[in-house]
Amino acid sequence: MKILIIEDEPDLLDVIRQSLEMEHFLVESAGTYLAALDKIVDFDYDCILLDIMLPGGSGLDLLRELKNLDKSDNVIIISAKDSLDDKLAGLNLGADDYLTKPFHIAELTARVKSVLRRKSFQGKNLVVIGNLKLDPEERTLTIGDEPLPLNRKEFDILTYMLVNKNRLVNKTSLAEHVWGDHMDQADDYEFIYSQIKNLRKKLKERQADVEIQAVYGIGYKLVRL
Template sequence: MKILIIEDEPEMLENMRQTLEREYYTVETASDYKKASTKIGVYDYDCVLLDITLPDGNGLELLKQLKQLGKDDGVIIVSAKDSLDDRIKGLNLGADDYLPKPFHMAELHARVKAIVRRRSFDGNKLIEIGNVSINPENRSVHINDKEVTLNRKEYDVLLYMISNKTRLVTKTALAEHVWGDHIDQADSFDFIYSQIKNLRKKLTDATATIEIEAVYGVGYKLQVV
């Protein structure tokens, strides 16, 4: 799952980034309004952690921008401004949650998990499709009740495909979501092909009733067989 942290305090930003990366999220950061505006205009995220007070603008304007673009990124406002008016305004603009500073990183992680689970998996802690079962809490995958070992990126690809099971996923979207926004500077998608090939083999060997179908020239689609 991909997270964007918008925070201008360097130490806080680094603590949040390290905490979420330890939980295997793909994390992007922005320390000012301009950079954040560019990122949310170009890329999609599962959750945006949004500070209200930025050196060159108001974070609530970024929330407005997200909604005007028609994006459904989850948003948690993370701010030292803990007034009731700020909370109400942020929630009315479409934020999912409000976490006042200071806070424990464990609470931040719990809030992020809740947002991602609610938005991507209908609030379910266990994700099931066909004979495949995924537990995001411990990143385990079972097929026919037998555990299948995936590496980090194979797991991330599978989870992203399942969270978009009704959609055609482009190679670019898959790469950005699993490997991060800097992937647009890559010369090729060979690294994606390698992970997809290995994941497909593991699904086939375990007789999974789902498969990842390649759509020539475009990307991939998850199929239940």
């Protein structure tokens, strides 16, 4: 899962980043309004942590831009401003939650997971398709009730494919989501091919009820067998 932190306080940003990375999230960041604007225009995220007061502009304007772009990124506002008007404005513009500074990092992490469960996994703790059960928080996969070990990238790829099951996922989106922004500038996608190859082999050997199908020249699609 890929998170964008929009925060101009370097110390707080580092603490949040470290906490989320310990939970195996892929974390990107922006410290100014313009840097954040470039990020949300060019890339997609599972969750955005958004400060309202930013150098160069307002986080509320970034929310408006997300709305104009018709993007469905989950947004949690993290702000020192604890006014009802700001909360209502943020929620009315599409924010999913509002957390006032100072806050406990554990609470922020819990809210991120809650938003992701609600939006990406329909509020469920487990993703179940056929004989496959994936636990995004515990980062475990079982097939037919037997655990199947995956490396970090294999697990992240499978999670992204499950969230987008039956949809065509292009290689660039997959690369950016699992390896980080700007992967569209990579010379080739050999790093994706090797991970996909190993993941498909593991799923086939365990007779999983899903298959990752390659769409030549475009990307991949996860389908139920």
